[in-house]
Amino acid sequence: MGNYEDTYLARRPQELCNMCGRCCRVVTTSKPYDELLKLQAENDEGACEFLRIFVPYPSIEAARKVDAEVVDNVIELLKEDNNYDENKLTFYGCKYLLDNNLCSIYEERPVLCKHCPATPWSIVPPGCGFEGWLFLERENTKQRVRKAKEDLLELELLKQKNPSPDILKKIASVEHKISNTIELYKRYGSYDW
């Protein structure tokens, strides 16, 4: 399936961004704020980078006043995943976003901004220019994983034909690669696709 940079980032059509600034104005993370602070204290690169630009809103309600649709969309998705805990949810706004929705440090913006939306499963604000493209990316990935599963079944049949040890070795290597691919998408549900 190729590496992440080649298969996803390099193909991502940046022109789909309509520069609404919503993904800079109200965002959240999968890790709670206190965990991010701990990681920052341990010099974790991702946490340090995130907290260098993003400032937490004092409450969910304060974030809702800035962009209620984004906040409610995130909460709804977390509830669908049985993953909503009000006490562990913090929203943040970037201190470098200008009133005209442009980034005041665009040339030096962190990698996390350059990679946004970072995966086909990234939660983007409703109406984000990437929505349709991300949907297609998710569906294409699912198709590739389903095909990989079919390939696994075919390899299983091949093994039943008592091939030579050399062939068996090659089959094992291919099986290993395919299994790794399925595992890679495990958190998005690849075993159920």
Ligand code: SF4
């Ligand atoms: S929410 Fe989507 S369209 Fe808006 S600025 Fe972010 S990436 Fe671009």
Ligand code: SF4
């Ligand atoms: S640094 Fe720029 S691109 Fe990144 S979140 Fe802030 S305003 Fe957006």
